[in-house]
Every structure is written in structure tokens, then in C-alpha cells.
Amino acid sequence: MGTGWTQRRKGKSGRGGRPWRRKREAVLQRDRYLCQPCKRKGMVTPANEVDHIVNREAGGTDADTNLEAICSACHKAKTAREAQNGRG
Numbered sequence: 484m485g486t487g488w489t490q491r492r493k494g495k496s497g498r499g500g501r502p503w504r505r506k507r508e509a510v511l512q513r514d515r516y517l518c519q520p521c522k523r524k525g526m527v528t529p530a531n532e533v534d535h536i537v538n539r540e541a542g543g544t545d546a547d548t549n550l551e552a553i554c555s556a557c558h559k560a561k562t563a564r565e566a567q568n569g570r571g
Contacts (some may be wrong), residue, residue, distance in 0.1 A: 506545065507533045508542060514552035522532070528554045538565055 494520035510533045530552035536545030553561070 495527040503545075506547070506550070510547060510550045511552050513547070515554060518554035518557055520557040528557075530554050532558050534558050534561065540569070541565075 511530060514530060518526075518528040518530040531552050532553050534553040534557075535543045535545075536549050536551055539545075543549050544570050557563060
């Protein structure tokens with residue numbers, strides 16, 4: 484009924500609509516559909532998500548310079564680290 488995480492999140496950030504889909508696709512294309520964290524480690528991994536380098540809760544924005552292509556495994560690990568750091 485509008486109280487789920489996805490719906491709250493969508494309303495808060497404005498993501499989920501056509502402008503976000505366009506930005507997401509542009510970032511994936513810019514990064515050649517390769518996971519940027521993996522690339523920095525010398526690995527080649529397809530990316531299927533776009534992540535905020537500095538998350539919005541920590542003051543990050545939706546600017547292209549704060550977004551990067553990321554694989555599901557890296558995104559899951561980064562989200563877990565951010566959640567752990569937020570509990571301190």
C-alpha cells in the first residue's frame with residue numbers, strides 16, 4: 484500500500500522513472516557495461532547495475548561523476564559494508 488521500501492525509496496530519491504533509466508543506461512554505456520570496482524582490481528566483469536560512489540545518505544548526488552557501473556556481487560558487498568559502517 485505504498486509503505487514498502489521500494490516505494491518509499493523511489494519517492495525519496497526520484498529514481499525509478501524514465502529520467503533515472505536514461506541516466507542509468509548512459510552510465511552503463513560510458514563504463515562499457517564493465518564493473519568499475521572489478522576493473523580497478525584488474526578483473527573484467529560485466530556490470531548490470533549502477534551505483535552511487537558516495538551514497539546519497541552520506542551526501543552523494545545523482546551526478547554522473549558520482550555514478551558507476553557495478554556487478555551484482557560488488558554492489559551487494561558495498562551495500563553490506565555501508566550498512567555495517569552506518570551502525571557504528
